Amino acid sequence: MILASVWADLASSSPDRERWRVAPACDKVRQNHAARKLMQRILLGAAVAAMLAGTGIVPGPFVHQAQAQSSNLFQPLVYVNDSAVTRYEVEQRIRFLQMLRAPDSDRASIEKALIDDRLRSFAAKQAGISASDEQINAGLEEFASRGGMSLDQFVGVLGQNGIDRQTFEDFVVSGILWREFVRARLVGQVAVSDAEVDQELKGIIETPEITHVSLSELIIPAPPGQEAQAKALADRIISGSQSEAEFAAFARQYSATPSSANGGRLPMMPLANLPPSLRPILLQLQPGQVSQALEVQGAIVLFFLRDTRGTLRPGATAQQLDYMRVRLATAQEAANFAAQAHTCAELEALTSSVPANQITRQTASQGQIPQGEAIRLASLDDNETTVINYGGSVDLLMLCKRTPSLLANAPEAPVATSKDDPAKPADAIPAREEVRDRVFNRKIAAAADNYLAELRANAIIRRP
Numbered sequence: 001m002i003l004a005s006v007w008a009d010l011a012s013s014s015p016d017r018e019r020w021r022v023a024p025a026c027d028k029v030r031q032n033h034a035a036r037k038l039m040q041r042i043l044l045g046a047a048v049a050a051m052l053a054g055t056g057i058v059p060g061p062f063v064h065q066a067q068a069q070s071s072n073l074f075q076p077l078v079y080v081n082d083s084a085v086t087r088y089e090v091e092q093r094i095r096f097l098q099m100l101r102a103p104d105s106d107r108a109s110i111e112k113a114l115i116d117d118r119l120r121s122f123a124a125k126q127a128g129i130s131a132s133d134e135q136i137n138a139g140l141e142e143f144a145s146r147g148g149m150s151l152d153q154f155v156g157v158l159g160q161n162g163i164d165r166q167t168f169e170d171f172v173v174s175g176i177l178w179r180e181f182v183r184a185r186l187v188g189q190v191a192v193s194d195a196e197v198d199q200e201l202k203g204i205i206e207t208p209e210i211t212h213v214s215l216s217e218l219i220i221p222a223p224p225g226q227e228a229q230a231k232a233l234a235d236r237i238i239s240g241s242q243s244e245a246e247f248a249a250f251a252r253q254y255s256a257t258p259s260s261a262n263g264g265r266l267p268m269m270p271l272a273n274l275p276p277s278l279r280p281i282l283l284q285l286q287p288g289q290v291s292q293a294l295e296v297q298g299a300i301v302l303f304f305l306r307d308t309r310g311t312l313r314p315g316a317t318a319q320q321l322d323y324m325r326v327r328l329a330t331a332q333e334a335a336n337f338a339a340q341a342h343t344c345a346e347l348e349a350l351t352s353s354v355p356a357n358q359i360t361r362q363t364a365s366q367g368q369i370p371q372g373e374a375i376r377l378a379s380l381d382d383n384e385t386t387v388i389n390y391g392g393s394v395d396l397l398m399l400c401k402r403t404p405s406l407l408a409n410a411p412e413a414p415v416a417t418s419k420d421d422p423a424k425p426a427d428a429i430p431a432r433e434e435v436r437d438r439v440f441n442r443k444i445a446a447a448a449d450n451y452l453a454e455l456r457a458n459a460i461i462r463r464p
Contacts, residue, residue: 006173021137079113079462089114090168099161101295102229103238118175119455121300124177127184130178139172186447192439200435201407208310213271216247216264216304218255223298233294241290247289247304256299268309312388320365321377322338326351326396331389334396338385344400345384365405373397 073091076084090110092463097105103112124130133137137151144154155165219236222230241247248263255264271279281291282305292301324344328334341347344361351359366374373395378388380399389394406429428436 016266017309030198055293058198062159078115078464079464080115080462081122081460083118083122083397085111085114089167091172092163093171094159095163096158096171097161098228098231099158102294103235103292105235116452116456117170119355119452120174120181121180122459123451124181125179129177129180129184131173133179135176136169136173139176140169141171143168160234175266182444182448182451186451187444190440190443190447192436193441196439197436198403200439201429201432202404204435205404205406208312209270210283210308210310212308212309214266214268214306214454215266215282216244216251216306217257217259217266218247218251218264218302218304219257220254220300220302221256221298222295227295230300231293231295234302238290239292241304243288243303243360245291245308247302248289254346264304265306293431313406318365320363320403320405321369322400322403323361323365323369323373323377324348324396324398325360325398326354326398328394328396330393331387334387334394337389338398339400341385343383347396347398348390357415361400 073086073088075087077087077090078085090107093110093114094107097110104110117272139307140154141151144151146300149157155168157169158165159225213238220230220233220237237247237254238252241250244263248265250266251260254260259263259266271282274282278294279296285291285303285305287305287307291305294301294303322344326334326337326347328337337350339345341350348359348361369377372388376388376397377399380386380397382399382401387398387400388397
């Protein structure tokens, strides 16, 4: 269903660097793999059509309006500083997230989310930040467009499912205010060093690329009129599957596939054998995790990732060595320099009186270094030394830096391409600027989470 793709598009994302600064629309949760967007929209298109056709099982607007008139729905459930979260807001947010097939749509999670929204809005108000009508409308339209609908179409679906436009607007506005607050107060405090980029790239290069996966499956029938019950069961299975044994027990009880007798276990299979749009969803999982609920026609599908197998990308083990060689007369002289120098820069300064033709600093691949020196350098960490005694002379070697060759050759910025250019290879190393943005995203998201935790700790939160 397209509605669930709206949530999938939002909920697993992280704030990209530029959107923290200039994005016009809601960034409640941000960024996702394009393949996942496409898959979810295809998988979930049928349900919106069903809703628009009036076949949804959620009460319609007149039932909702009648309920809204019930005085106890507006009863405050919790006060956050001087603002109340009402029962009506909780019920509405539950309906909204359940319509989007979003996770964490239980009452306790919704209350916490609404408390956090109040805190975000409070922080924005204290900082003099507000959302303009243009920002709000752009945010609403962007949210609706992620499901392939216009704003009016999306609001119509909300109405058919008993959800006020104000509930949708409050959700979007909270994201806009928080994004603007983070941009104004936190973005300027976050920087990414070249060393952090190097470390991130090194991790990318050294992480095996997954080629095979071991999965267990669980398919829950969801015939017309029973979609909500199937979704509720899927949510219960996801929250209750902390191990393969627990998932297997659920599969034996509920799965409508022959594999259920074996706890849903499937043989290890090449990742390439799976639908392209499913791969990024599985690649986001760690072994021991359950996928989000994937809704297909007449069923809900869950996968449990048991294990993965992978290989290093081509060239991942090749290295480039930056090292110094100083030719000296005696081993004692070499030992003295080695004891005093803690970096290559210090060794260069200490040996300034040594004839220049006796000092060499170079960067070369392992295959370009003389074998005798390469063997000695192989055991060194950065800024460590070793001495090679040739009898008549002595070479002092210091390893300045060991760098994966792929890292040394990583592009500084993304290469501009046209539609006529060949596709970027799947194993291509991301450009340094892409990686810098990735690290920035992670750091600014952590900073925002930490600030929200401080707001929560300092707030007066009480129940009537």
